[in-house]
Amino acid sequence: MESTEKAKSIAQFRCQQCNAPYPLGADDVIATCPYCGYTFEVGGEEVKTHLILKNALSAKDVEKEVKTWLTFASDKTVGRGIMKHIKIGTPILQWMPTFKVDADCIKYHLGGDKVKRGNETIWKKMEGKDQTRENEWVLARRYAASFGIQEFIQTLDDGEIAEFEIDLTQNAPVLNAEIVTNDAKRRAHLLKTRREREELKKNMENLFDYRLDMDIKSCDYIHAPYWLVRYNYRNGTFRVAISGATGKVVLGELPVTKRYRLLRWFGSVGMLIVSAIAIQSLPYSIFFALLANSDSGEIWLIPIVVLVLGVAAFIIAVALVARVLKYEIQVNAEGEERSEDEDLPFTLEDVKEMIT
Ligand SMILES: [Zn+2]
Known part of the structure; x- marks a missing residue:
């Protein structure tokens, strides 16, 4: 994936604010200057609201968190014995582009559940309607290629948000957005619908209808700190993804023992x-x-x-x-x-x- 992304990058580009040259990807629709942080729609205006979820971890903290998690997770699954042979590599930080879609959500569902009454089984109607204010985070990339990225996106509500400044990125790469605001809104609706349908299906025999109306109040462009750690166990390499915003592991691989x-x-x-x-x-x-x-x-x-x-x-x-x-x-x-x-x-x- 990394090599194809490089192949798609186009010629040098000059920052409108600081005049520094840097490459743009062919799919980039919102770009950030890696030198001064100037953020703009490619071929368009500056993006005025650009936020950042603060990174709470140093590389040392990440290593410690990975070790703690590996001990805990291996104990529950493949056995703690793996810890003796593990060598943790250098953690790598990347800033992932996301949209935080904030909306008034009106939800309606209709379903049925089987209930036993005496000897016979009857269908019970399951219906519900509610209205809540909710956030849905959307990854602003075309392909969710990074390990554990979906799990990472799901945890972002717990982070601390600030105005974007290039100094806050700690020289780690800031990835550009490949989807625009309108795509993000559409995706937010799709993702929420899919997740809630799955959730409802767990609680009833049959779900006939589910409808979601999202009255979108804001859609902010936010960069979020995603850490990836590779570790070696015997001859294999395994990955662990950590959120720099919450300081927690979001997904990890364990060797089958x-x-x-x-x-x-x-x-x-x-x-x-x-x-x-x-x-x-x-x-x-x-x-x-x-x-x-x-x-x-x-x-x-x-x-x-x-x-x-x-x-x-x-x-x-x-x-x-x-x-x-x-x-x-x-x-x-x-x-x-x-x-x-x-x-x-x-x-x-x-x-x-x-x-x-
Ligand atoms: Zn610049």
């Missing part, structure tokens, strides 16, 4: 055994259902449940094996593995629910 592989492998074998037992007992449960010769169809639920259980256990076994083969895992600030649920088609909780 033998201990981790072994645990997943046993989990997978366990699931295969469950699957095998379920599938083997299927003919017996069908036979039993035939013998029962019951008038109600309910007896047939038993072979169906057995079949679902067998197939589900098999899929989980395959998903667990896939994780054993991975080289690294991604872990968030709380030490939880990312996409724990996403790469499994369903969780053990779902299976339990299917059976009961």
Whole structure:
């Protein structure tokens, strides 16, 4: 990614304020002079409101934070043993261009949830409407190529904001914006809608309708401090992203260790055994259902449940094996593995629910 970005940069440009020459990227739509901080729309006017989220960390602080987080996160996942073989590289600071979109949000949702009433299951209507003032931060780059950048953007509300001054950037590169204000507003709506739909879907069986009206009050251009640290473990290189605004790790990679592989492998074998037992007992449960010769169809639920259980256990076994083969895992600030649920088609909780 870094090399293609370089290839796209166009000829030298001269700052309108300090006359220093510097290159502009072909996709840049808002640029900042790295010498004096003059910020303008490419081919247009100066951007009057240009803010900065203060960086609260030195390179030494970042190293310390990474070490603390690695100890904590490895303890929860791959095992603390990795700490003995870790060599942390020099932290690198970059200023990421963002828009903070502040809006009055009117939200409406309509959905349904299954509820058991006695023997029958009925649908319960789930409807809600509320109005709140909220911020949505949007990355002002075309591609979110930097490691952990989405997680980073989500934490920015907690930082301290000031007027942009080039001295506050500590000589770290200030990235230019590749999207304009109007794109940012559109993206803010899209991102918020997508996130809230996901959130609502977790709480109900079916979401039929979700609508979001954003009455945008302001859309400020703000640079935010993003730190990236690479560390070595045995022969591999792994990354950790830290927010300079909050001083916290937002996402990190951990090497997959033998201990981790072994645990997943046993989990997978366990699931295969469950699957095998379920599938083997299927003919017996069908036979039993035939013998029962019951008038109600309910007896047939038993072979169906057995079949679902067998197939589900098999899929989980395959998903667990896939994780054993991975080289690294991604872990968030709380030490939880990312996409724990996403790469499994369903969780053990779902299976339990299917059976009961
Ligand atoms: Zn300048």
